[in-house]
Amino acid sequence: MPQPNRMESREPVINMVGNGVCLGPLDRKLLPLYNLWNNDLQTTRTLASMRPVILEEEILAFDQIMNAKEYLFFTIYEKETLTPIGNTYLSDIDFKNRKAxxxxVIGDHSVRGKGYGTEVTKLVLDYSFQILGLHNIFLRVxxxxxxxxxxxxxAGFKECGRRRQAHFLGGKYWDTIFMDCLSTEFESVLIKDELGL
Ligand SMILES: CC(C)(COP(=O)(O)OP(=O)(O)OC[C@H]1O[C@@H](n2cnc3c(N)ncnc32)[C@H](O)[C@@H]1OP(=O)(O)O)[C@@H](O)C(=O)NCCC(=O)NCCS
Incomplete structure (x- = not known):
């Protein structure tokens, strides 16, 4: 897929291109769409918070995130249609200890289960290790x-612990699983090719 590089292009700005998805920067115009995803129980049921989020909060967070070095956000696009389908981000980026x-979130239900989540995870791991120079990427699920x-x-993550019965939903307590991936365990898939290395 050609990189749109002209001002008249109506295509979104893209940083990385995978097989089925592309990653680009956050886009202020898409805040109402991000807000829909963040209020959809079918999406938030597997996230830490399920409370309603108003658009003004989303706008405020966007402005704060833009200036925060410990965050790095991408919009996820379906490659074929260039439709925005979700967000992915690194939080708590710590360059001294090289961890994040x-x-x-794939907010568009219709494209879940097609391998996009796996590919995005690999792309962000690749970006973290090859470009940011991070060593340990952690997640909670x-x-x-x-x-x-x-x-x-x-994508390459392994369970590294769990917090028992730390999440309440539907009348039950559920464990929060911790997973991580080290730079030394990960084989670069796309970025080395993309960088011509
Ligand atoms: C989690 C999420 C990113 C996964 O994205 P996705 O594009 O659906 O993921 P993929 O298609 O790459 O992979 C899902 C895999 O799990 C499998 N799977 C789906 N439901 C499953 C289940 N109940 N049990 C076991 N495996 C399951 C799928 O078959 C697929 O495996 P396969 O490719 O080997 O067939 C997406 O569902 C999402 O954004 N959900 C809402 C927000 C969220 O939960 N974010 C993560 C918080 S930790």
Whole structure:
């Protein structure tokens, strides 16, 4: 897919291109869409918070994130259609200890289960290790989020611990599983090719 590089292009700005997805910067115009995803129980049921989020909060967070060095956000696009389908980000980026936390939301239900979550996870790991020079990427996932756990394992994450019964939903307590991936355990898939290395 050609990189749009002209001002008249209506295509979104893209940083990385995978097989099925592309990653680009956050886009202020898409805040109402991000806000829909963040209020959809079918998406937030597997996230830490399920409270309503108003658009103004989303705008405020966007402005704060833009200036925060410990965060790095991408919009996820489906490659074929260039439709925005979700967000992924690193939080708590710590360049001294070379670690960060991985997060992902595919807000568009119709494209889940097609391998996109796995590919995004690999792309962000690759970016973290090859470009940012990070060494340990960590994540938290709820034990009933089986699809996410499977996608993370396929991408290279391994369970490294759990906090028992730390999340309440549907009348039950669920474990929060911790997973991590080291730079030394990860084989660069796309970025080395893309950088011509
Ligand atoms: C979690 C999420 C990113 C996964 O994205 P995705 O594109 O659906 O993931 P993939 O298609 O790459 O992989 C999912 C895998 O889990 C499998 N899977 C799905 N449901 C499953 C279940 N109940 N049990 C076991 N495996 C399951 C799928 O078959 C697929 O494996 P396969 O490719 O080997 O067939 C996406 O569902 C999402 O954004 N959910 C809402 C927000 C969220 O939970 N974010 C993560 C918080 S930790």
């Amino acid at each position: 936390e991985f997060n992902i 709820l034990e009933y989020n089986k699809g996410a756990i499977h996608a993370y394992e396929k």
